[in-house]
Amino acid sequence: MRTPGKRGGYGALEEVFQAWEGLAECRLCVHDHSRRLNVRHGRLQYDPNRGSHRKTYPALCGQCEREICQEDCMHRLNRRVERRRERVFVKRCHAGVVEVVAPIYWNGAHVGTLFAGLWRPRHSHAQAARPPVDPEYIQRLLRVLPVLTEGLAARFWGGRELLTAATSRNAAIEDFIATHCRSGITLASMAAHLGLSTSRASHLIRELTGQTFSDLVLAKRLELAEFYLISTDYRMKEVAQLCGFSSPEHFSRIFRRCRGRTPAVFRKQEQQRQF
Numbered sequence: 122m123r124t125p126g127k128r129g130g131y132g133a134l135e136e137v138f139q140a141w142e143g144l145a146e147c148r149l150c151v152h153d154h155s156r157r158l159n160v161r162h163g164r165l166q167y168d169p170n171r172g173s174h175r176k177t178y179p180a181l182c183g184q185c186e187r188e189i190c191q192e193d194c195m196h197r198l199n200r201r202v203e204r205r206r207e208r209v210f211v212k213r214c215h216a217g218v219v220e221v222v223a224p225i226y227w228n229g230a231h232v233g234t235l236f237a238g239l240w241r242p243r244h245s246h247a248q249a250a251r252p253p254v255d256p257e258y259i260q261r262l263l264r265v266l267p268v269l270t271e272g273l274a275a276r277f278w279g280g281r282e283l284l285t286a287a288t289s290r291n292a293a294i295e296d297f298i299a300t301h302c303r304s305g306i307t308l309a310s311m312a313a314h315l316g317l318s319t320s321r322a323s324h325l326i327r328e329l330t331g332q333t334f335s336d337l338v339l340a341k342r343l344e345l346a347e348f349y350l351i352s353t354d355y356r357m358k359e360v361a362q363l364c365g366f367s368s369p370e371h372f373s374r375i376f377r378r379c380r381g382r383t384p385a386v387f388r389k390q391e392q393q394r395q396f
Contacts, residue, residue: 132166147238155299169352223266227278302341303365350388
């Protein structure tokens with residue numbers, strides 16, 4: 122476990138996560154779908170390795186087949202959250218270990234997920250790599266982890282929402298795109314969010330931003346892609362899927378056209394430059 126108070130050059134959120142880990146005596150993984158949590162004022166707010174079970178638990182998750190892990194802990198889990206809208210639940214993965222999962226919601230959208238701990242079932246083999254699960258401890262986590270997720274939603278989405286409601290449709294547009302760009306976002310859904318007709322929403326977006334709706338969505342998808350390419354070891358297929366591109370080929374073609382480099386070259390050059 123990380124040493125509490127040692128941020129390693131990251132923002133204050135890393136210290137919050139470490140303090141929570143010290144109190145709860147378990148690790149936290151974070152999936153930040155809109156990148157609202159991890160990047161603030163151009164600075165990483167927490168260790169990006171928290172976004173990967175494989176890096177947080179290398180002795181177990183790091184040894185599992187990558188595609189199975191991605192399907193189980195990312196895609197299948199996201200489908201469950203969208204379908205059931207649970208506040209918190211216990212998940213058992215394909216490797217047989219259990220963890221507590223708390224989705225982060227804002228305005229009805231699933232914007233992120235916290236994963237707490239990793240334990241083996243009580244009656245599994247005694248030599249298993251993870252400690253056995255304590256049912257009473259899990260029940261306590263089920264009560265307190267949603268408090269953290271709801272606090273994060275209020276802190277990182279709520280303040281912006283007050284600004285949006287009070288003064289700025291521009292901020293409403295930006296927030297909606299950031300939250301939904303990884304899925305099937307459309308001008309019609311944006312218009313409904315703004316309470317406008319599709320034609321009026323299209324005109325307003327161009328008037329406020331100087332760009333079309335499609336241009337804004339693409340810019341946000343490329344911004345997310347750059348973040349994943351630099352800060353994670355996700356494969357191109359995974360980055361494409363996370364950022365709302367229809368296929369790895371489509372992603373690579375659009376990225377190269379807009380950035381002048383393929384995603385693979387961008388990742389290599391930017392990681393060398395930053396690290």
